[in-house]
Amino acid sequence: MDESRIHVMIDEVSLQNRIRQLADEINHDYQGKELAMICVLKGGVMFMTDLAKYIQIPMTMDFMSVSSYGNQQVSTGIVKIMKDLDNSIENQHVLIVEDIMDTGRTLQYLKNLLADRNPASVKICTLLDKPHTRVVPVKADYTGFVIDDKFVLGYGLDYEQHYRNLPYIAYVE
Numbered sequence: 575m576d577e578s579r580i581h582v583m584i585d586e587v588s589l590q591n592r593i594r595q596l597a598d599e600i601n602h603d604y605q606g607k608e609l610a611m612i613c614v615l616k617g618g619v620m621f622m623t624d625l626a627k628y629i630q631i632p633m634t635m636d637f638m639s640v641s642s643y644g645n646q647q648v649s650t651g652i653v654k655i656m657k658d659l660d661n662s663i664e665n666q667h668v669l670i671v672e673d674i675m676d677t678g679r680t681l682q683y684l685k686n687l688l689a690d691r692n693p694a695s696v697k698i699c700t701l702l703d704k705p706h707t708r709v710v711p712v713k714a715d716y717t718g719f720v721i722d723d724k725f726v727l728g729y730g731l732d733y734e735q736h737y738r739n740l741p742y743i744a745y746v747e
């Protein structure tokens with residue numbers, strides 16, 4: 575990738591401020607409950623770990639790995655489970671933590687899959703939402719930023735597996 579094409583979209587301070595606000599909302603909404611946070615690898619990993627630091631209610635973490643894109647930049651609609659949860663979510667308040675909702679296929683599939691396992695509730699928290707590219711009617715319960723239909727990377731999001739380590743969200747021109 576010609577790195578002159580990469581531009582900052584959401585800087586590190588703005589990201590962290592918004593993540594703190596989301597955590598405040600979650601702490602408020604789940605008062606008196608225990609939260610089972612489920613990170614969708616790999617993209618969700620930075621968001622999950624930062625968000626979790628601000629959660630002040632009892633919580634557990636588990637990880638799932640799914641693949642929908644392969645190495646392409648467009649969604650195929652095929653969601654493959656590469657790694658399932660380690661623990662049961664029966665009777666638990668599940669919060670799926672994702673980096674981005676694009677076509678919505680991944681989160682729709684995951685939400686239905688987890689809802690079938692008899693949790694007490696299942697909600698979605700996505701850092702980024704691209705509503706203009708949605709093809710299935712899934713909605714997030716918590717959204718960090720609504721963005722335009724640009725190719726984004728950084729803070730968990732990749733371009734051919736690279737750039738996930740950037741502490742900000744960037745777009746490619």
Ligand code: PRP
Pocket residue numbers: 614615616617618640641642643644649672673674675676677678679680681731732
């Ligand atoms: C990305 C992202 C979401 C999904 C969103 O994952 O992390 O899981 O695509 O797209 P959708 O709304 O169109 O389904 P990807 O398959 O690229 O895997 P990764 O998280 O390991 O990068």
